[in-house]
Amino acid sequence: MAGRLEGKIAVITGAGSGIGAASAELFCREGAKVIAVDISGKQEDVARRIGDSCIPFRADVSKSSDVQAMLNKAVSTFGRLDILYNNASIIGEMSPTGEYSEEGFDEVWAVNGRSVFLGLRYAIPLMLKTGGGSIVSTSSM
Numbered sequence: 001m002a003g004r005l006e007g008k009i010a011v012i013t014g015a016g017s018g019i020g021a022a023s024a025e026l027f028c029r030e031g032a033k034v035i036a037v038d039i040s041g042k043q044e045d046v047a048r049r050i051g052d053s054c055i056p057f058r059a060d061v062s063k064s065s066d067v068q069a070m071l072n073k074a075v076s077t078f079g080r081l082d083i084l085y086n087n088a089s090i091i092g093e094m095s096p097t098g099e100y101s102e103e104g105f106d107e108v109w110a111v112n113g114r115s116v117f118l119g120l121r122y123a124i125p126l127m128l129k130t131g132g133g134s135i136v137s138t139s140s141m
Contacts, residue, residue, distance in 0.1 A: 006031030009078040011070055011123075013061050013115065014088035016042030019140060023085060028053040032083070035074045037061070039088075061088045062110035067118040071126055080130040084123040086116045086137040112139065 010027050014020035016038030024036045024046055034054045036043040039061070047056035057073050059066035074081045092108035093100065116137050127133035 003030030003032075005083075008032040008082040009035075009074050009080055010083035010085060011035045011037060011074050011081065012085040012087060013037045013059075013070075013119070015046055016040040017046075019138065020085075020087045021046045023087065024054055025050055027083075027085075033078050035070060035077070037070045037088070061086075061115035061118065064118055064122075067115065068122050071119075071122050075126060081123060081126045082130075082133045084119050084127075084133070084135045086119045086135070088115055089139055 005027055008031070010032045012020055012024050012027065012034055015024045015036035017040070020036075020038065021042075024034050027034050028050050032053070034050075035057050036047050036054050037057045037059050039058060041058065043056040043058065047054040055073070055077060057070050059070045061067055071081055071084070088111060090108060090111045093104040120135060123133070123135060
């Protein structure tokens with residue numbers, strides 16, 4: 001019996017650990033081919049554990065060029081993009097707002113906010129070329 005994601009092509013950010021790694025495993029178990037994206041290097045271990053249906057990819061999701069590269073990897077490897085799962089996030093520094101650095105805020109916003117916009121910005125045109133797709137964006141504490 002085919003899985004619910006049989007034949008689908010997915011890019012999952014934050015796939016080096018936690019929810020992202022578990023999602024990569026689930027997506028592959030359900031039949032998807034996955035580009036497992038992370039900046040940490042841990043995506044290599046996740047992909048090795050999952051097998052051939054998962055390809056690791058290093059990217060800084062706050063950078064436009066990296067986001068375009070990760071999405072283009074799905075298209076160049078598998079021919080299209082069906083699913084983008086914006087899951088990457090960071091906690092940042094822990095301090096009262098009156099003491100929180102502007103640099104710390106900029107870093108958190110770049111990963112937790114800007115990266116979602118960049119994913120949408122560059123995934124939507126790729127998905128529309130092949131009839132559409134699904135985009136899921138999550139956050140957690």
